[in-house]
Amino acid sequence: MFPHAQQRLISSFAAALVLALPFVASAQGNKPAAPRTAQAPQPAPAPQAAPAGQPSAAPAPGTNEKLDVTDLERKYWAAKDTDFNVVQNRLYSKAGRFALSANYGTSISETWSDGPTFAGSAAYYFTERLGLELNYSMTDSKDNADTETLRGQLGFPNHNKMKQFYGASLNFVPFYAKMSVMNYAIIYFDMTFALGGGVQTYQQQRDDGNVDQTAPTVTFDVTQHFFLNRYLALRFDYKNRWFNEDIVIYRTASVPAGGNRTVKTDLHNAQFLMFGLTLYY
Numbered sequence: 001m002f003p004h005a006q007q008r009l010i011s012s013f014a015a016a017l018v019l020a021l022p023f024v025a026s027a028q029g030n031k032p033a034a035p036r037t038a039q040a041p042q043p044a045p046a047p048q049a050a051p052a053g054q055p056s057a058a059p060a061p062g063t064n065e066k067l068d069v070t071d072l073e074r075k076y077w078a079a080k081d082t083d084f085n086v087v088q089n090r091l092y093s094k095a096g097r098f099a100l101s102a103n104y105g106t107s108i109s110e111t112w113s114d115g116p117t118f119a120g121s122a123a124y125y126f127t128e129r130l131g132l133e134l135n136y137s138m139t140d141s142k143d144n145a146d147t148e149t150l151r152g153q154l155g156f157p158n159h160n161k162m163k164q165f166y167g168a169s170l171n172f173v174p175f176y177a178k179m180s181v182m183n184y185a186i187i188y189f190d191m192t193f194a195l196g197g198g199v200q201t202y203q204q205q206r207d208d209g210n211v212d213q214t215a216p217t218v219t220f221d222v223t224q225h226f227f228l229n230r231y232l233a234l235r236f237d238y239k240n241r242w243f244n245e246d247i248v249i250y251r252t253a254s255v256p257a258g259g260n261r262t263v264k265t266d267l268h269n270a271q272f273l274m275f276g277l278t279l280y281y
Contacts, residue, residue, distance in 0.1 A: 090176065091188055092227045094125040097280050099133075101235060105274025107139065112147045112159040115140040117272055123171060131171040133194060135219075137272075138164050141203070156250045158263055160202040162270055163212065165241065167198015167219055187226060194221040200243045200270070205250050215243040231280050239272040 103119040117139040125131035141161035143151075150157060175191040200217040203210050220240045225233040245268045 090128070091178075092230055092233075092280075093128065094131065094173070094280065095128045097125055099123040099125065099131075099278050099280050101276055101278040103137075103235070103237060103274040103276030105237070105239075105272050107141075107162060107270060107272050109269060109271040110141070110144075110159075110162065112144060112157045113141040113161050114144045115142045115162075117162075117274065119274060119276070125171070125173075128176070129173050131173070133169050133171050133196075134167075135169060135196070135198065136164075136166045156205070158205075158247050158249055160204055160213075160245050160247060160268075163201040163203055165198055165200045165217065167196055167217065169194040169196025169219060169221065171223075189224060189226045192221075192223040192225070194219070194223065196221075200241055202243075202245055204246065204248055206248055207250055213246065215245060217241050217243040225278060233278045233280070235276050235278050237272070237274040237276070239274060241270045243268055243270075 099122070101119075101121045101123070103117075103121075105117050105119070107114060107117060117137055119135065119137035121133050121135045123131050123133035139162040141163070147157060171192050171194045173190050173192045176188075177190070178186050178188045180186055196219045198217050198219060199214050201212055201214050203212050218241070222238045224236045226235075227233045244265050246265050247263050249263055
């Protein structure tokens, strides 16, 4: 009996060992890993100096160094615009070029007369900003409706009629710009201020015959050019002329026909609105 009992004991031990192996393996797999040894943080590499003549590289993030913007500030606040230009790539230049213009318009300041004004000018621009212009204009003045009404009431206003003008002006062009029109086209334009002088001819209205008179004249004009291409531009002018004129009585109830006398010398400001075309070459 003993051998059989021993054999059964060995068989039971072997079966128990086989059943226990998975649990032993699982227990060994769930053991915590051994802690790793902490490593000291590596110091950041020191920045290298940039070669001579080249800007230094930007400091690494996290450092206390500040970006040097001294050179940028100096250029931004510079008195000259050699480093920064507001309007770049000027498409249509006037420097060193001649300009011929033809204008048509009318007076907007005359109370007792009106009529068309024709004008022509020739200019030369030394730079983009400065130029010299010669001007001539002729006004075909006629009695207007108010004068005709007053004449029908046996009266006549004391006034003079504008005739010819010729003079010269110094042109200053401070504005040059471009604008978009409905995202369809780009229009280039500039604005000119012209200060000058010349001689104005006006016609005294007299009972014994009208007389042409001349007077020294000061002018100030504002002109807007809209460039069509390198050679052509539309122009719109607002012109002013100041001169002293002698106004005489034409006829009143107390002054018979032929009894003309000077009333006063008046400082007259003649104003014109005109448009035309300028040719550059």
